[in-house]
Amino acid sequence: MLRPIEWVGDTDGHLRLLDQTRLPATTEYIDCTDVDTVWHAIKRLSVRGAPAIGISAAYGCVIGARNNQLDEAIAHLRTSRPTAVNLFWALDRIAALKTTDPQRILDEAHAIADEDDAMCRSIGRHALALIDSLTAKAPDRPLRLITHCNAGKLATGGIGTATAAAYLAKEQGRDVTVYADETRPLLQGARLTAFELTDAGIDVRLICDGAASEVLRAGAVDAAIVGADRIAANGDTANKVGTCGLASLARHHGIPFLVAAPHSTFDLNTATGNAIPIEERAAEEVTEGFGTRTAPPDVRVFNPAFDITPANLITAIVTDQGVIRPVSEAAVRDHLAVDTEPAR
Numbered sequence: 001m002l003r004p005i006e007w008v009g010d011t012d013g014h015l016r017l018l019d020q021t022r023l024p025a026t027t028e029y030i031d032c033t034d035v036d037t038v039w040h041a042i043k044r045l046s047v048r049g050a051p052a053i054g055i056s057a058a059y060g061c062v063i064g065a066r067n068n069q070l071d072e073a074i075a076h077l078r079t080s081r082p083t084a085v086n087l088f089w090a091l092d093r094i095a096a097l098k099t100t101d102p103q104r105i106l107d108e109a110h111a112i113a114d115e116d117d118a119m120c121r122s123i124g125r126h127a128l129a130l131i132d133s134l135t136a137k138a139p140d141r142p143l144r145l146i147t148h149c150n151a152g153k154l155a156t157g158g159i160g161t162a163t164a165a166a167y168l169a170k171e172q173g174r175d176v177t178v179y180a181d182e183t184r185p186l187l188q189g190a191r192l193t194a195f196e197l198t199d200a201g202i203d204v205r206l207i208c209d210g211a212a213s214e215v216l217r218a219g220a221v222d223a224a225i226v227g228a229d230r231i232a233a234n235g236d237t238a239n240k241v242g243t244c245g246l247a248s249l250a251r252h253h254g255i256p257f258l259v260a261a262p263h264s265t266f267d268l269n270t271a272t273g274n275a276i277p278i279e280e281r282a283a284e285e286v287t288e289g290f291g292t293r294t295a296p297p298d299v300r301v302f303n304p305a306f307d308i309t310p311a312n313l314i315t316a317i318v319t320d321q322g323v324i325r326p327v328s329e330a331a332v333r334d335h336l337a338v339d340t341e342p343a344r
């Protein structure tokens with residue numbers, strides 16, 4: 001599997017990012033030797049997915065620090081994308097070191113990446129056990145899931161969040177099928193999830209976003225599982241636009257709808273989903289997806305990159321620390337058991 005994020009060398013090294021905008025057709029890397037290149041890579045989705053954005057930003061700080069511009073680097077990287085709280089969480093964590101020593105910052109960035117790897121596996125273990133219990137499945141039975149966007153290896157430092165259960169089930173020798181919504185407008189499901197799961201030998205069925213209803217009606221999946229960009233204190237969850245539609249369909253069809261995320265994706269300072277900033281992206285992503293104009297020249301466009309799934313549509317949130325079910329503010333706070341701090 002291709003590595004989405006890699007720090008090459010020591011403190012005078014550079015950040016190598018797999019350019020995910022070119023996948024699956026082309027494997028191309030961006031070598032970031034200055035902070036602005038990291039900023040642009042995040043902004044244009046060369047690196048994307050909440051945990052991956054946070055990890056990349058942390059490495060970007062190494063470059064800032066060695067140029068004696070750590071504060072400027074942190075301030076600049078904070079403006080790259082607004083919704084995924086992992087970005088702010090990682091930058092706050094670097095700032096909290098209260099050092100400009102590039103070696104200490106590099107060590108911290110490596111730690112953030114390594115911890116994310118471990119958190120993904122932990123999420124996978126909890127998610128698999130939960131799905132088996134919710135669906136009354138014996139642990140060796142085939143696993144059939146539906147997901148939206150890409151919350152996989154390409155979006156994290158490990159085996160993904162929403163995909164982790166599928167990877168672990170595959171490791172255990174179980175048959176696994178994942179229905180992947182193509183995820184308009186930028187096709188993270190088609191270009192990235194279908195790509196990485198196929199690479200792992202996992203059976204993928206790529207579907208148009210609008211086909212999810214038919215998949216659920218036909219009883220083809222045991223559960224829907226998605227990642228998250230930010231989870232508010234009451235459990236409302238921001239994730240790729242289209243997620244709430246899938247959650248509504250899952251409720252209609254009586255299918256469990258699960259959100260999988262590490263603790264770095266929670267923002268206890270944001271009370272509800274209504275206060276989560278939703279990124280709006282360029283109209284061209286909708287009207288000229290991948291180069292071909294598919295809409296009239298003057299059409300006005302609304303292109304929110306994320307939506308909010310209300311907590312009451314979420315059967316459970318699966319974290320690296322266990323399962324939150326049912327989802328409520330008390331349960332979220334109790335689960336995280338912290339007196340929350342920053343991340344804005």
Ligand SMILES: CSC[C@@H](O)[C@@H](O)C(=O)COP(=O)(O)O
Pocket residue numbers: 045048049050051084148149150151152155156160161162188226227228229239240241305
């Ligand atoms: C583990 S990644 C979780 C989310 O970040 C993911 O589901 C998602 O919505 C990514 O959106 P993107 O715009 O591709 O960064």
